[in-house]
Amino acid sequence: MSAQETRIADLEKEVARLQSCLTVKGAPRKDWSEKIENFKFNTIEEALEAIKQGEFVVVLDNEDRENEGDLVAAAELMTPEKMAFMIRHTSGIVCLSLTKPDQERLELPIMVVNNTEKHRTAFTHTVDYAVGTTTGISAGDRSATVTAACDSSIKASEFNRPGHIFPLVSVEGGVLTRMGHTEATSDLCKLAGLKPMGVLCEIVLDNGNMARRSDLETFSREYGLKIITISDLIEYRKTNNI
Numbered sequence: 470m471s472a473q474e475t476r477i478a479d480l481e482k483e484v485a486r487l488q489s490c491l492t493v494k495g496a497p498r499k500d501w502s503e504k505i506e507n508f509k510f511n512t513i514e515e516a517l518e519a520i521k522q523g524e525f526v527v528v529l530d531n532e533d534r535e536n537e538g539d540l541v542a543a544a545e546l547m548t549p550e551k552m553a554f555m556i557r558h559t560s561g562i563v564c565l566s567l568t569k570p571d572q573e574r575l576e577l578p579i580m581v582v583n584n585t586e587k588h589r590t591a592f593t594h595t596v597d598y599a600v601g602t603t604t605g606i607s608a609g610d611r612s613a614t615v616t617a618a619c620d621s622s623i624k625a626s627e628f629n630r631p632g633h634i635f636p637l638v639s640v641e642g643g644v645l646t647r648m649g650h651t652e653a654t655s656d657l658c659k660l661a662g663l664k665p666m667g668v669l670c671e672i673v674l675d676n677g678n679m680a681r682r683s684d685l686e687t688f689s690r691e692y693g694l695k696i697i698t699i700s701d702l703i704e705y706r707k708t709n710n711i
Contacts, residue, residue, distance in 0.1 A: 508686045511695040513660075513705040519695045520661040525551070527672065527689045527696040528653050529682065537671050538685040538696075539650045543658050544666040545619040552615075552668075553608035558688075559670035564635040565615050566654040567666045572638050575618060576625035579638070588649060590637060597632030598623075605633045619666050639665070644703050653699045660711070 516526045523546035529538045540555050544565055555563060567575075577593035584591070597605030598614040605614065614634045617623050639655040640647045654667035672680040672688060680688060689696035 508690075510701065511697055513697060513702055516657060516695045516697045517661045520657050520667075521663065523548075523551070525555070525692075525694050526657065527685055527694050528650060528657075528669075528702075529685060529696070529698045530648060530650060530653075531698075531700060532682065536681060537650075537679055538682075538688075539654070539669045539671055541650070541654045541657060541667055541669045543661065543663045544615040544668050545664050547612045547615050547668055549607075549609040549612045552612040555668065555670055556608055556611075558672055560673050561670070562635060563611055563615075563633075563668055563670045564637050564651070565618060565666060565668055566637050566639050566651045566658075567618070568639050568655060569641065571618070571664075571666060572636070574621065574625070575628065575636070577636050577638075590649065590651060591640070593636040593638060595631045595633065595635050596628040597630075597634065599627050599629045605629065615666075615668050619664050637669075643706070644699055645706055648699050648703065650699070653702055656702060656706070 519526050520541075520543050523543060525540050525542045527538050528541045530536070540559055542551060542555070552563070572593060575596070577596070580592040580594060586592075596614060596618070597610065598617040600617070602610040602613050604610065611633055614628070614632065617627070618634075618636070637651040639649075639652045643652040643656040643659075646652070650669050654669045655665040658667045659665040672685060674680050674684060685696065688694075
């Protein structure tokens with residue numbers, strides 16, 4: 470075999486390897502832009518059960534707002550494996566939704582006094598759990614940070630600032646007051662019978678663009694995740710007076 474033929478054979482092997490990396494459950498990864506016919510969102514009850522089991526849920530806001538979908542899960546049930554999945558399929562800016570009492574317990578000052586961000590997302594100072602972690606950036610370290618934040622026995626002084634987790638303060642009243650992913654995440658965790666603290670991050674495509682509705686429908690189908698809208702969560706709370 471000539472050098473050129475050897476090179477071609479090596480390239481073919483590399484292509485086969487890369488294709489295998491894009492295979493889930495034995496099937497080639499779909500184009501996320503593919504429209505799924507007769508697609509139906511999950512019920513809020515189904516999403517709450519998934520949250521209770523420590524699973525991810527895809528949460529969409531309105532198309533006239535951010536028109537984005539976040540991966541959402543309960544912070545207290547996070548694991549390094551789940552965190553790695555989240556980092557792999559999102560922007561990587563992993564946030565931690567929490568309520569005002571937990572913000573005060575963790576002594577997290579608001580990041581800026583004059584918030585000029587379009588939707589007034591309430592970022593606080595970033596944090597890393599300081600015990601048993603290294604640089605704070607790995608999936609294991611970030612998982613340790615969010616689970617530690619849920620533990621009321623852990624002191625605020627046991628967190629380093631700045632860090633690699635971005636806490637967001639949910640407004641009182643949740644999605645009934647503000648139709649944001651922050652509030653939706655805390656509401657879902659609370660309604661699932663867990664602490665109102667969850668991890669969330671925006672889902673992105675392989676090309677770096679934000680995943681939109683049709684992309685998110687395919688993504689949720691591909692990975693077997695429940696998918697809901699914030700509008701449906703608002704309606705659920707109003708209907709059940711909660």
